[in-house]
Amino acid sequence: MASYIVTLQLERNAAAFFNQMRRQYYPAHANEVHAHLTLFYRLPADEPQIITSLAAMVARPSFLLQVSELKRYTNGIAYTLMSTELRALHEALQMQWEPWLIPRDRQPLRPHITIMNQVTAFKAQQAHEQLAASFRPFEVTATGIQVWQYLKGPWKLAGEYPFLT
Template identity: 30%
Template structure:
């Protein structure tokens, strides 16, 4: 059996999580909703590099304070909806990790990401459009904080927690 991938996400502060998770529970197809709301940074890190990844994440979390973000709008990505998030310090952290892991990144992971919290995915286009319209109608920009890096094992279905690394540095 081939090794499964590791997935790296950002975790939310409690108020942001309380705002976003109910949207995900309401709109995300239950059969595909394996983990709480998150922001994906990397989706195919090789599981055989877990020791290196864990060490790098521990070091990164020790260097960085929680990362402030702005929720700026609703994203349309065809078969779903997401909340767009702007966070220059998270983009810089992602770039640093890409540089450190370039030798092991897939093509899809070796690129800049538009940060977003997916609240719906893999639904038909009409359902997605209706959700996007509903979310836009009630959307007001707001601010929050990414409080941790979270690593997950992907095993073809539910994700398994592989480590949580709270940001605890003094500055971004």
């Protein structure tokens, strides 16, 4: 069954920054998609109400997110993002899409953008120390939502739903 992945779209400069970081730190052989902030990991592509409700939910202004932390995981690194507007939007979409959510998508959102994964713990620690030395919190703007068709590897853009400007 075909499925959708739903991500938050960021302003062009922020997307370029995170993509550059991902190109630099993510293992090239495993880096099949751009840097992204996933809102929902798997929704049925054959359910028209998902797109219909999404189109209505994005009728809202763009909003700021605070890039608050550079987090190290055992085998990777991610930037943590914070926003009350994002949490409210995610919760509203969870309510709209409740019948189709997998357990992972029912959980509270932990917004992050992974720039390194699938590396040794040692390599993750080294990269984290290097990046953390100069990290300062900063803001980025959320500009919309993107829906991707999952193709068991790369993703194919299925739709963009911009916020009001």
